[in-house]
Amino acid sequence: MVNKGSWREDDKILIEMFNNGCTALEISIKLNRTKESTQKRIQYLKKKKIIFELDRKLKQIELREINKAINYENSKLMSDSSLIKSSLSAYKNNSKGDLVLDTEKAKINGYEYTYDMPNKLRNNEGREYNKTFIYRKTS
Structure with a gap:
């Protein structure tokens, strides 16, 4: 009203x-x-x-x-993917092809990561490829 x-x-x-x-x-x-x-x-x-x-x-x-x-x-801020690509040594690949922050390596070498450091970058290209790829058995 x-x-x-x-x-x-x-x-x-x-x-x-x-x-x-x-x-x-x-x-x-x-x-x-x-x-x-x-x-x-x-x-x-x-x-x-x-x-x-x-x-x-x-x-x-x-x-x-x-x-x-x-x-x-x-x-002027960096995106998560740009930050990960510029510091690849801090990341490792998991079984799905994603880049994941390597915390074990950091503990061994005494590194400290900031709280806003991205933990994971998904590999969307690989996932799209797996969705479209069709397995066929040949007899």
Whole structure:
């Protein structure tokens, strides 16, 4: 049910969310109102000079720059398969052809692996080959 009551209680939340760069849709969902009524209330508050577009634009630019920095940092991380391929000496093959972290070798040589080191890399190519290969007996 959409809230059709007075805006007096919701104005404080609307102003805070608007200044934090939220869209009218996000604000309307939070306040349980329609998007159109929220947009009209934003226009009204701008006209009364209670909220300013410049504050919001600065917050949006700040959020965009933060997201850009986070995405840049995330793109520099190695995937599990890349890490395993770059440190093959720490892994051994199991019976299915998977690469598994060789903990026995580490104990013998006194190595320590970090907690985020991948434990296993599945050999999907070999499994696909086994699924498609059909054995036929010749009589």
